[in-house]
Amino acid sequence: MNVDVLVIGAGFAGLRTLHTMRELGLSVAVLEAGDGIGGVWNWNRYPGARCDVESYDYSFGFSDELQQEWRWSERYATQPEILRYIDHVVERFDLRRDVHLNRRMTRAEFDGARWRVTTENGEHWSGQYLVMAVGNLSTTKAPEFPGQSSFTGRILHTAQWPHEGVDLDGQRVGIIGTGSSGMQMTPxxxxxxxxxTIFQRTPNFSIPASNAPIDDATDAEVKAHYAERREAARNSPSGLGFKPSRFSALEVTPEERRATYEAAWERMGFGFILAYYDLILDEAANDTASEFIREKIGAQVDDPEIREKLIPRGFPFGTKRPSVDSDYYPTFNRDNVTLVDVRTDPIERVTPTGIDTASGHHDLDVLVFATGFDAMTGSLLRPEIIGRDGRSLREHWVAGPQTYLGLFTHGFPNLFVIAGPGSPSLLSNVLLSIEQHVDWLAELLTHMREQGADLVEATAEAEAGWVAHVNERADATLYPRAKSYYMGDEIEGKPRVFMPYVGGVRGYRRILEKVVADGYDGLDFSAVRARV
Known part of the structure; x- marks a missing residue:
């Protein structure tokens, strides 16, 4: 099938791309590997799954009518509610007819004019433009332990949870991993x-979600000022609307700092890092926040030995993505919950009846891997993507992702990545970053049409300059101090480079605006006789 735009992935990014490119009068086909629409929210159905960005912000802003008609029920929406919202968007804008399910892309090759795509079921597709809307957290990572195949119980992964659900009543359950998924499902x-039984390697910082139902008065107030709320988000570093304090954590009195942290603890969730402008820049400033959070965590846990295992140490707050939890720590006060610290009591093998650690055996009926993802690049490098001169994306990114603006890669004309490495992506409200990218691309394609250009490609110089800029900005922060998926540490052998852009949503938008003002600086345009 031949179309103007081939979009890979039917999550938020793919659906927004589909709607916007249709509005330009382009023909679009969305290829989705799964059996349903929704991307990560179609796969992540584990108990307790919910977003860590407030519902009003974790939603599309392109339609005033959509914003006014949809009614969120909770401050932080659960997976079922998010999926209902996605289904509503799909039906309201008639998107389903251009989404093709069970089409996993295995290969894409640029033939000099168009992208030729092959799917797992042997179908062939062709598009002038190829948009990778595959998400940053979509290729799962599952460990392999000795004896794992012998386990007679059930093995599950949080990101591949059965659609029909799982009855865990009365079961002996083990969860490996205490990132966001593990912390959400544990209570x-x-x-x-x-x-x-929770098997924990590295305790992480977490801020309470302070989740609550949304009453009618709150809903009406938000909707009356939604435009201002969106504008505040666009002009904030994180896309959450929180403005960082103008003060250093070190230049206020301890009493003032404590009051600020108490307020942030009660309300800001993921935005806690913005309580002072230098928390991610200065270690001494960060220490004040880290110690406050450690104190708060400790106060929720009764047993001193368990408390010590749960308190994060050895890396600054925020350098791993903090979790936003609902009653995670008090769960360890329950008699039916055991914490295993695998740093001091490592997993040795899986047996038919459970897990052996160095200290003994743990009987299990169900084993859950909450072990996360091959973040940011996993879903981009999983298929074979071949650009100019037969060079693959894997070859081009062998030392880490090389992009211009997080959108373009030299040698891969008309290939666009939505919220990819080298853009704010996982350091931002990703819904806002998705819309920022899609709208900017729409302007780019309109410009190309007006200029009679068929191809656009980043120059090698622009790409190298952007990669250097991304690294320079990251090196000025505390982020490289931690082992995290920001740095590629989640996969053994993955290049250790900082992948998101730390310049913030507002700063990044200004860069995009300057690129346009400078005549699309860093991009080469050309015309070809298109072949189909």
Missing amino acids: VVAKQAAHL
């Missing part, structure tokens, strides 16, 4: 399971 599973 829910603990109330269902006969016994829950």
Whole structure:
């Protein structure tokens, strides 16, 4: 099938791209590997799954009518509610007819004019433009332990949760991993399971979600000022609307700092890092926040030995993406919950009846991997993507992702990545970053049409300059101090480079605006006789 735009992925990014490119009068086909629309929210159905950005902000802003008609029920929406919202968007804008499910892209090759795509089921597709809307957290990572195949119970992954659900009542459940997924599901599973064992490698910082139902008065107030709320988000570093304090954490009195942190603890969630402007820049400033959060975590846990295992140390707050939790730490006060610190008590093998660690055996009926993803580049490098002169994206990115603005890669004309490495992506409200990219691309394609250009490609110089700029900005922060998926540390052998852009949503937007003002600086345009 031949179209103007081939979009890979039917999550938020793919759906927004589909709608916007249609508005330009382009023909679009969305290829989705899964059996349903929704991207990560179609896969992540584990108990307790919810977003860590407030519902009003974790939504599309392109339609005033959509904003006014949709009614969120909670401050932080659950997976089922987010999926209902996605389905509503799909039906309201008639998007389903251009989404093709169960079409995993295995290969894409640029033939000099168009992208030729092959899917896992052997279909062939062709598009002038190829948009990778595959998400930053979509290729799962599952460990392999000795003896794993011998386990007679059930093995699950949080990002591949059965659509029909899983009955955990009365079961002995083990969860490996205490990132966002593990921390979200732990309190829910603990109330269902006969016994829950948490296998933790590295404790992470977490801020309370302070989740609550949204009453009618709050809903009306937000919707009356939605435009201002969106504008504040666009002009904030994170896309959450929180403006960082103009003060250093070190230039205020301890009493003032404590009051600021108390307020942030009660309300800001992921935005806690913005309580002072230098928390991610200065280690001494960060220490004040880290110690406050450690104190708050410790106050929720009764047993001193368990408390010490749960308190994060050895890396600055915010350098790993903080979690936003609902009653995670008090769960360890329950009699039916056990914490295993695998740093001091490592997993040795999986047996038919559970897991052996150095200290003994843990009986399990269900084993859950909450082990996360091959972040940011995993879904981009999984298929074979061949650009000019037969060079693959894997070859081009062998030392880490090389992009211009996070959107373009030299040698791969008309290939665009939505919220990819080298853009604010996972350091931002990704919904806002997605819309920022899609709208900017729409302007770019309109410009190309007006100029009679068929191809656009980043120059090698622009790409190298942008990669250097991304690294320079990251090196001025504390981020490289931690082992994190920001740095590629989640996969053994992955190049250790900082992948998102730390310049913030507002700063990044200004760069995009300057690129346009300078005549699309860093991009080469050309015309070809298109072949189909």
